[in-house]
Amino acid sequence: MIRAKLKTNNTFVYIYYIYKQKNSEGRYVLHYLSSAHNRTGLSVYFEDEIYNxxxxxDQNVLGEYIHPVLEYFLNNHWEVYEGIIEGNLEYWLMFEEKLGFRP
Known part of the structure; x- marks a missing residue:
């Protein structure tokens, strides 16, 4: 699992998916699909929004770009994956249960 801090309010986020995207200048930039402690669902943060x-x-080993628990839902239960991203409480609780303890 990967953890970082937000520059805006110095709180922790947990990163579950890292992906590259080409910006308007043709350069690749990293995006971090992450959860925050004070909300359900996942949000995208840019490189310049996080630090540390x-x-x-934990019991899960981070894959190269996507956390194995999130990848499981992506590959096997699209509706649940969508619900996790959107913050559907039922699906979010399923995600947290599968993740186990987060420091």
Whole structure:
């Protein structure tokens, strides 16, 4: 699991998916699909919005670009994956249960 801090309010976010996208200048930039402690659902943060990125040990090992629990829902349960992203409470609780403890 990867954890970082938001520059705007110095709170932790947990990063579950990292992807590259080409910007208007033709350069690739990283985006971080992350959860915050005070809301359900996942939000995208840009490189310049987060800092102090660190790897946290838990029972899941982070894949190269996507957390295995999120990848499981993406590949096997699209409706649940969508609900996780959108913050549907039922699906969010399923996601948190599968994740287990987060420091």
């Amino acid at each position: 990125i660190e790897s946290i040990n």
